[in-house]
Amino acid sequence: MKFELLDQVRTQNPIAFNISNFVTVQDVANGINAIGGSPIMSEEINEANAMVQMSNSVTINLGAFTEAQLDQIKAVGLAAQDNFKPVVLDPVAVGAVAYRLERCNQLLDEFPVTVIRGNAGEVAALADVEWQSKGIDAGDGNADVVAMAKALANKRNCVVVLSGKTDVITDGSRVTQVYNQTDLFKLHVGSGDMLSSTIGVFLGTGADPYEAAQMASLTFAVAGQVVANKMEQPLAGSFGPRLIDELYLINKSTVEAVGDFKEG
Ligand SMILES: Nc1ncnc2c1ncn2[C@@H]1O[C@H](COP(=O)(O)OP(=O)(O)OP(=O)(O)O)[C@@H](O)[C@H]1O
Ligand SMILES: Cc1ncsc1CCO
Numbered sequence: 001m002k003f004e005l006l007d008q009v010r011t012q013n014p015i016a017f018n019i020s021n022f023v024t025v026q027d028v029a030n031g032i033n034a035i036g037g038s039p040i041m042s043e044e045i046n047e048a049n050a051m052v053q054m055s056n057s058v059t060i061n062l063g064a065f066t067e068a069q070l071d072q073i074k075a076v077g078l079a080a081q082d083n084f085k086p087v088v089l090d091p092v093a094v095g096a097v098a099y100r101l102e103r104c105n106q107l108l109d110e111f112p113v114t115v116i117r118g119n120a121g122e123v124a125a126l127a128d129v130e131w132q133s134k135g136i137d138a139g140d141g142n143a144d145v146v147a148m149a150k151a152l153a154n155k156r157n158c159v160v161v162l163s164g165k166t167d168v169i170t171d172g173s174r175v176t177q178v179y180n181q182t183d184l185f186k187l188h189v190g191s192g193d194m195l196s197s198t199i200g201v202f203l204g205t206g207a208d209p210y211e212a213a214q215m216a217s218l219t220f221a222v223a224g225q226v227v228a229n230k231m232e233q234p235l236a237g238s239f240g241p242r243l244i245d246e247l248y249l250i251n252k253s254t255v256e257a258v259g260d261f262k263e264g
């Protein structure tokens, strides 16, 4: 685990370009700022090239895209490819809506992505594995989550972060599992979006994508667990702002001390 990547994020303050969704954009922007990145959002195709060129990474969240916006998303993806900028893709609810799955797979055919971050239902859908997704949530299934994360990583030649009670990070051969967690993540809509954009910030340091995804996932999970442990009462409404505070306060020593993971 490259714990020092957290310090690198703070020193470099990478510009993290996000195509976000209107539901969670504020939490995503503040989360990026708190961990040490510099967020910028845009939905305008005419500035797609400029946005990508000035940014250190791109995070594409498919939470609430429209058909019209797909042209911008494709332009951004192709610009990232041309400019060697890492891309995180968050395939929101592709396991629950066939239209989303079709458009997401089309995008993945059109440009390469560095990391796909989704819940089990989303990863299953992209890996063609049987699973019962539920809206934006993971839903239920019996498939082996490590196997399907690896299958997707190999299919799309990228790193996959499959989030859940345990987070699975894989490049198709290596697998890391992060055990830190709190149920409060599930009560805060957009925890997953924030995890994806946090991965984008770590990728913006120029670090190896697998190592960046590992350390971003561990830092985010530890931050949530630290907040939950400090809360007098586990309340959904105050978890969100306190998570942003902890993303600001968290340091390498805390992640090293509290981090609970297995690398393989
Ligand atoms: N069952 C669970 N118990 C504890 N933590 C969880 C659980 N499921 C997910 N998490 C944590 O919640 C965070 C967000 O992951 P999740 O899988 O909920 O993403 P998501 O479904 O895309 O969320 P959202 O739609 O709210 O953005 C991750 O840090 C993950 O570790
Ligand atoms: C609730 C919701 N609907 C579309 S995106 C989103 C936020 C979680 O990604």
Ligand SMILES: [Mg+2]
Binding pocket: 092, 093, 119, 136, 192, 193
């Ligand atoms: Mg999600």
